[in-house]
Amino acid sequence: MLPFANDYSRGAHPKVLQALVDTNMDAQPGYGQDKYTKQAAQKIQAACQLPDAEVFFISGGLQTNQVVISNLLDGDEGVLAADSGHINFHEAGSIEYTGHKVLTIPGVEGKVTAANLQAYLDDWKADENHGQMVAPGIVYISNATEIGTLYNKQELAALSQVCHANHLPLFMDGARLGYALMSPENDLSLPDIAKYCDVFYIGGTKVGALAGEAVVFTKHNVPKRFPTKFKRQGAMLAKGRLIGVQFIALFTDNLYFKISQHAIDLAMKLKQALKNKGYQLLIDSPTNQQFIVVDNDQLAALKKRVALSFWENIDSTHTAIRLVTSWSTTEDEVDALIALL
Amino acid sequence: MLPFANDYSRGAHPKVLQALVDTNMDAQPGYGQDKYTKQAAQKIQAACQLPDAEVFFISGGLQTNQVVISNLLDGDEGVLAADSGHINFHEAGSIEYTGHKVLTIPGVEGKVTAANLQAYLDDWKADENHGQMVAPGIVYISNATEIGTLYNKQELAALSQVCHANHLPLFMDGARLGYALMSPENDLSLPDIAKYCDVFYIGGTKVGALAGEAVVFTKHNVPKRFPTKFKRQGAMLAKGRLIGVQFIALFTDNLYFKISQHAIDLAMKLKQALKNKGYQLLIDSPTNQQFIVVDNDQLAALKKRVALSFWENIDSTHTAIRLVTSWSTTEDEVDALIALL
Amino acid sequence: MLPFANDYSRGAHPKVLQALVDTNMDAQPGYGQDKYTKQAAQKIQAACQLPDAEVFFISGGLQTNQVVISNLLDGDEGVLAADSGHINFHEAGSIEYTGHKVLTIPGVEGKVTAANLQAYLDDWKADENHGQMVAPGIVYISNATEIGTLYNKQELAALSQVCHANHLPLFMDGARLGYALMSPENDLSLPDIAKYCDVFYIGGTKVGALAGEAVVFTKHNVPKRFPTKFKRQGAMLAKGRLIGVQFIALFTDNLYFKISQHAIDLAMKLKQALKNKGYQLLIDSPTNQQFIVVDNDQLAALKKRVALSFWENIDSTHTAIRLVTSWSTTEDEVDALIALL
Amino acid sequence: MLPFANDYSRGAHPKVLQALVDTNMDAQPGYGQDKYTKQAAQKIQAACQLPDAEVFFISGGLQTNQVVISNLLDGDEGVLAADSGHINFHEAGSIEYTGHKVLTIPGVEGKVTAANLQAYLDDWKADENHGQMVAPGIVYISNATEIGTLYNKQELAALSQVCHANHLPLFMDGARLGYALMSPENDLSLPDIAKYCDVFYIGGTKVGALAGEAVVFTKHNVPKRFPTKFKRQGAMLAKGRLIGVQFIALFTDNLYFKISQHAIDLAMKLKQALKNKGYQLLIDSPTNQQFIVVDNDQLAALKKRVALSFWENIDSTHTAIRLVTSWSTTEDEVDALIALL
Incomplete structure (x- = not known):
């Protein structure tokens, strides 16, 4: 066939797998306290040109969306997403599982536009009954989107501006971020994304790793005791090194x-x-x-x-x-x- | 003004209030074990012409929707509702709070039609990825609807048939059921509703009570230990008599x-x-x-x-x-x- | 018998019931926006000698505990309570329903003591694995306790000090607060309680009301959009007046x-x-x-x-x-x- | 050092890692539909001498406990565990996160005994207020226990009997099952465990795998649509093969x-x-x-x-x-x- x-039909890129082999017998602390996880975080800080970015590693994309969104929302808030957004359909209700609603905005080529977001927020504010409605609490986008389209720099900057004017963090699902950044139509860099987004993740599972996504908080905005929080949600691997080692390989020599x-x-x-x-x-x-x-x-x-x-x-x-x-x-x-x- | x-801007109908006054000093067990609650249940069984209907009393409509829906859904299931449904907008995310998604169907005059429900289910089954999606688990309708429209007998019978052919319980929110049944355009009776719906509630808060809704399970389908379940959700009054007494009054002399x-x-x-x-x-x-x-x-x-x-x-x-x-x-x-x- | x-075996004190009768036909806004709710809040601010206390009304004690505790806890935090605490046994798991653990401290006559709380916190901090454990997030006490005993002023002051030194809000369940304050052994006043506790409630259901508890936040510490949050949890009555009117009566002439x-x-x-x-x-x-x-x-x-x-x-x-x-x-x-x- | x-301080056993290398470039379906996952399940069925055991693979122990327990409990039920149980302390409240209480039984050398379980159940039934309490819904044990002790065959058989007489499934956390079975004091076989337990897991993370636990349902008792359910909880890897391949290696030649x-x-x-x-x-x-x-x-x-x-x-x-x-x-x-x- x-x-x-x-x-995600094959294992890992051979260099990634070799890195696992090479480091296999080195004894390290568990739960993300190992040296490889730290080195991987540094590699990603460097790639983002953001030395104080806070980086965490989670084993899959759905889990990353679930963990990031739920921990950045207040009790009565929901996550805004394009109606075609992955979290709205193909993640089996994993956001609702955490107690929060996915609030949908009509997508334009699968994207949340600054104009449509502003219109949503204007309507919400103008609705005299909004105290009885779910409050918008974070904006979720993916790049590339669920349908393979891209945000360009102008679109992302405009969206970021609307988010920040409304005190909404902007979260980019980068399950396919590598494929987005290498598209001939792309004009965004990783530092651009770190600048415009409050949190995003660099997908490993779909780009050469066995499993693993790197979550980057860019604005000193990590939830308090975040590792305990995502451990409680089942998202912490005992051998955190598994992901750290792979990301070191992925971010060495631009792999x-x-x-x-x-x-x-x-x-x-x-x-x-x-x-x-x-x-x-x-x-x-x-x-x-x-x-x-x-x-x-x-x-x-x-x-x-x-x-x-x-x-x-x-x-x-x-x-x-x-x-x-x-x-x-x-x-x-x-x-x-x-x-x- | x-x-x-x-x-719901005034208190209770004078006869309802008088019933509270008349029974006030009678000492009764708490948590719905009082004689008034039992009598009220019998009154409602009689009005529904369904002696083995199982009846419970909850203090408000949102809470009733939350308690009924969440306890009838399996873990990965969601509730189907018209896109204009009350639970989808004006209940502050109370369904998602219980971990479940509201799945929307395009409403026709605020109603879920048998045809639109069937189309939704057909699409869901035909989608090869539906194992990664929220499964439909219950159908929520309201009568009168959020926008004041009515289900007629033919519509409700057809909807009920699609629900049962697909093993989906049909739940009617009757916050304004009295006003629906007395409309000149209505052709449904309370026994009809008990026949076509698996569970429904008769709204008191908006129809003459200080607070209280009567939930009726019509098909021997009450969740196991239901009172403990809704107590855990904060929905059990210590003085359950408060609602029982009012419903006795409401269902005496056709009040x-x-x-x-x-x-x-x-x-x-x-x-x-x-x-x-x-x-x-x-x-x-x-x-x-x-x-x-x-x-x-x-x-x-x-x-x-x-x-x-x-x-x-x-x-x-x-x-x-x-x-x-x-x-x-x-x-x-x-x-x-x-x-x- | x-x-x-x-x-809670009888209805309401006759004066409370009369107040409901007297105000019954006055049309008022819903959801706690009515004038009676505002007046009741003022009565309670006055009784607490705390004009900027923020007061909310919830229909029952379990629900109040659930709503207050869950909205004051961060994601990975739990509530500390005496091992005999009501929330630990007789509330059907209503705290766990909100996703949080009840952390127990050995009670002394049903009470959390400053010493036992300090010992718990010391142990927790000294445990090198505490990043993998539920963090203490709020302290729950009841007065009178589950077994009818009382906190005296010295005990409450000492407990409050330990709480505040450790940035833990102190929450008093006052389902039977009236009975506590009138005990011959009591030396606490309502203003004392407002001073030492960050949030507490004055129980109505067990002290003369049909239903209703008055929650008092004493330190400008109400969760953001608290009414939307507890509405989402099913805890907001459409006719909020029902509780407001009763508390006006209860706090008139020292009733x-x-x-x-x-x-x-x-x-x-x-x-x-x-x-x-x-x-x-x-x-x-x-x-x-x-x-x-x-x-x-x-x-x-x-x-x-x-x-x-x-x-x-x-x-x-x-x-x-x-x-x-x-x-x-x-x-x-x-x-x-x-x-x- | x-x-x-x-x-869990090192990577994988060299043979396990080699299996990942050997199968790396074979394209396979995702989400546990790959041939390796199927083969691994067969290996485990064979090792348990239970051809119709239903086997699933989850990436870590905490996550497995969370997913199994929460999907086997009814809404108002809790999980019974020894007071020293891992789920009670060192899993950051992950059970409570799913809405359920951990009910503790005094452990004997870290174990739940048949006698202590029976005593708990007797007390619960005799308590006239148990309708207001969390109902026991599943029994959790670990073997080896949190403190390294073992269940012998007699103990496990007796415990299983009490569980089944009370319609409680018995769940064994086998994070360290290999180390238990090879202890000089052990008298249990894997088929014994499959016989006495309703569900258990064979730990990989601590016994030679990079990540992964094999969950075995032994009594045709898998929750309906279980994969969708645990996907929703964030527990499904896109590359399910990662775990399947490792378990094939672990269960080849008695590794x-x-x-x-x-x-x-x-x-x-x-x-x-x-x-x-x-x-x-x-x-x-x-x-x-x-x-x-x-x-x-x-x-x-x-x-x-x-x-x-x-x-x-x-x-x-x-x-x-x-x-x-x-x-x-x-x-x-x-x-x-x-x-x-």
């Missing part, structure tokens, strides 16, 4: 960015081929996820040879599917896929 | 229905007057809540004389307002309001 | 204190009679709850004539029971009980 | 048991040396955790050369410490430690 279902670039190059080759072959793009994505509409007979045939993702039913005879490249996709695999399409 | 802001009829008669008189005067009805409501659009200058003037409810901003110069009659509204008050409009 | 099971005094006088008469008859007091209680040990044959006989409370099994032939007086107990009832004992 | 602080035996052999050597040198054993532990009391001056000296764990303060000049061996401890390290003692 050609592996285009997602960007994170190089392997993201590789995935993007292949995604752009695939996208061009899809266009050439006349496929309807469901979304014009500049990142590693490509969405097309296929008829169901073709889909059935493709599924015998290609691992791909169902996206949504279009009509009784057509389905939208997702094809994803990753750090591990080979050019041969892309060529084979193109030949099948 | 003329009191048209809501249907509940007579005082509801009174409110509906006045609402219809008001509605006709509003039409005669050329007001734009925001919604064509057959119950005790009437919604009109007024210009903001007129609104400012009205507010000096009338207690009314902001509903929503229409545009920069117009606002939708709500005018509500109740068991306690007098014909003089309605006439005075009409004179001001 | 002679009513000695508890202090609250007079009716508490009445209950204490009868309890002391009962206690003396129990001693004279040679009963073993389980606890030497100076308030309205008296605890004795009886043999099970006598208990069976008593239960035919007296409503009383099971307290605990002592051995196979003896049971501890609780006998409670209240604002509504009559001298005839006490005499009749004594004659039976 | 000599690594005796815990059993799990061999490496556990190694740790036990070294622990027994250490224990004998401690006895020979006259140390006071805090607990007589037959497993890989040894507890001794040292004076604080010696402790300060030891800490310069040995990574060890603080256990508890004994008095102002003595401290109890824990010394732990693991799969990765070498005989040289034990000898070096003994030389220092």
Whole structure:
């Protein structure tokens, strides 16, 4: 099977895995107190050009969203997200599990815009009954978004300004941040993101790690006793080193960015081929996820040879599917896929 | 001020209050074990023509929704409601507080239709990723709805059928059930509701009681140790008699229905007057809540004389307002309001 | 049956009920925005000699404990209580329902002592693993305690000092505060309590009201948007007036204190009679709850004539029971009980 | 530093790590749908001699306890545990986070005994107020216990019988199950545990894996849609293979048991040396955790050369410490430690 279902179907990048092998027998303290976790944090501070960023490592993306959002919200607050946001649909109600509502804003290409956020907040303030409603408490975005689109610098700066004018922290889910930053359409740097966002995470699971995301608080805004808080939520690994070691490898010699670039190059080759072959793009994505509409007979045939993702039913005879490249996709695999399409 | 802001601005119907006075010094067990609570339950079983209905009394509507929904949902399930549903907006996130998501269905005149529910369930089943999504676990409706509209018997029967075919309990919020049942457009009886719904509540707070709602489980489907469960949620009064005594009074000599009829008669008189005067009805409501659009200058003037409810901003110069009659509204008050409009 | 099971077996004191009758038809805003709620708050500020106390009304004691504690705790914090504390046993896990642990301290006559609290805190700080434990976040006491005992001024001052030295708010559950303050052994005033505690409540349900407790925040320490927060928890009555009106009556002409005094006088008469008859007091209680040990044959006989409370099994032939007086107990009832004992 | 602080200070057993390397580039579905997870489950079914056991993999012990307990409890139920139970102290309130109380039973050498459990249940049933209390819903034990002691077959059988007679599932935390099973004092087999327990887990994190625990439901008693439920709680890894691959390695050629035996052999050597040198054993532990009391001056000296764990303060000049061996401890390290003692 050609592996285009997602960007987490293989293990770790060989250099990441080698780092685990190399450090394996070094005895270290548990629960994130090991030297590797500290070094990884320093690597990320450097990459963000923010020496006083506070960095924590969590094992998965859903868990990171859950832990960050719930600990930054006050009791009666909810999280604002685009209606297509990952936390609103595909995380099994993990935000509500923590007692908080996901408040939705109409997305524009999957993004929360400054204008739509401002409109939401204006409506909320103007509603004389808002004391009986969930208060907006944090803004959640993802970059790349759930549908592979990107925030540009102007959009992120404008959104950040609205957030801060309204005392709302801005949180970026960066599960696919590497793929976003390496897109030909991207104009944001990691320091830009650290500047505009109050907290964000750099995704490892989908970008070359076995598991692990690096959460970065950028404004001296870490919740008090945060490790105890996320331990209580089940999100602390005994062997925190597992993630620390991997992030050291990912942030050595720009590995994170190089392997993201590789995935993007292949995604752009695939996208061009899809266009050439006349496929309807469901979304014009500049990142590693490509969405097309296929008829169901073709889909059935493709599924015998290609691992791909169902996206949504279009009509009784057509389905939208997702094809994803990753750090591990080979050019041969892309060529084979193109030949099948 | 003329009191048209809501249907809970005065105390209790005089007969209800008198019942509290009459029983005041009778010593009774606490926590709903008193004889009045038992008698009230019997009155409601009789009114529903369902002798084995299981009846509980809770002090308010939000609390009842919270307690019923959360105890009927399995861990990963959510509650389906119309997008305009009360629990989705004006209950301060009380469902999410219990760890569950409100899943919204496009409402038709504020109602969940059998067709829209079926479409939601079909989509959910067809989505190959639904294992990563909140599962539908109960259907919440209100009658009258948040915007004063009614389910007719055909609609409720059809909805009930879809619910039961999909093993979903159907829960009706009857905060304004008296006003629904007495509407000229209503064709449902209390026994009909007991037949089609798995659980519903008969609202007291808005229909003549100081506080209290009667929850009716109709299908031998009470959660195990339900009183302990809702006690744990803070919803059990030490003096459960407070609600029991009131419901005895409300269900003696058809008081509940007579005082509801009174409110509906006045609402219809008001509605006709509003039409005669050329007001734009925001919604064509057959119950005790009437919604009109007024210009903001007129609104400012009205507010000096009338207690009314902001509903929503229409545009920069117009606002939708709500005018509500109740068991306690007098014909003089309605006439005075009409004179001001 | 002679009513000695508890202090909430009858309705409201006649003057309280009359106040409800007198104000019944006055239309007022809902959700605690009515004038009676405001007046009641002022009455309580005056009684506490604390004009800037912030006062809220909640319908029951368990709910008040739940709402106050959960909104004053940070995510990873728990509430410290005596091991015999009401919240630890008889509230059905209502604190844990909000996600927080009850941390227990060995009680001394049902009380948290300054020394035992300090010892707990010292141990916690000295434990090198305390980052993996629930952090102490608030101290819960009740006065009178679960077993009828009292804090004296010296004890409360000492406890308050330890709390404040450790940045822990001190919360007093005053479900039976009237009975505590009127005990012959009491040396605390309401202003003392307002001085030493950060938040406390004045119980109405057990002292003459149908339902309702007055929560007093004494140090400008109300959680932000507290009403929205407790609405979300199901604890806000639509007709907030119900509680406000009753507290106005209770705090007019010292009614609250007079009716508490009445209950204490009868309890002391009962206690003396129990001693004279040679009963073993389980606890030497100076308030309205008296605890004795009886043999099970006598208990069976008593239960035919007296409503009383099971307290605990002592051995196979003896049971501890609780006998409670209240604002509504009559001298005839006490005499009749004594004659039976 | 000599690594005796815990059993999770190093990475993975070399064979476990090699298995990750060998399978690294094989593309597999995510979220536990991969072939390795299935194979690992079969290995565990075989080891338990229970072909229809239902097996799931979770990344850590605290998270496993949280996920299993919360999904097996009904709303108003709590989990029974020994007062010294891990979930009661060192998991940061993770059970309470899910809304449930930890109900404690006096432990005997860290164990819940059948007699003490029966006594708890008898008291609970005899308490006439138990409807206002948390109901017992599941029994949690750990083997080896928090203090290194073991359940023998007779004890476990008796406990299981009391559980089942009372309709309480019995859950064994097996974070250190390998070390328990290889103890010279053990008489339980994995099939015995599968027989007596309703659910248990086989710990990987402390026994040779980077992360991961295998949860085994033995009585066709998996909660409905369990994977969605634990995903919602943040406990599902995208690359479920990470754990599956490791457990295949651990359960190939008895690796799990061999490496556990190694740790036990070294622990027994250490224990004998401690006895020979006259140390006071805090607990007589037959497993890989040894507890001794040292004076604080010696402790300060030891800490310069040995990574060890603080256990508890004994008095102002003595401290109890824990010394732990693991799969990765070498005989040289034990000898070096003994030389220092």
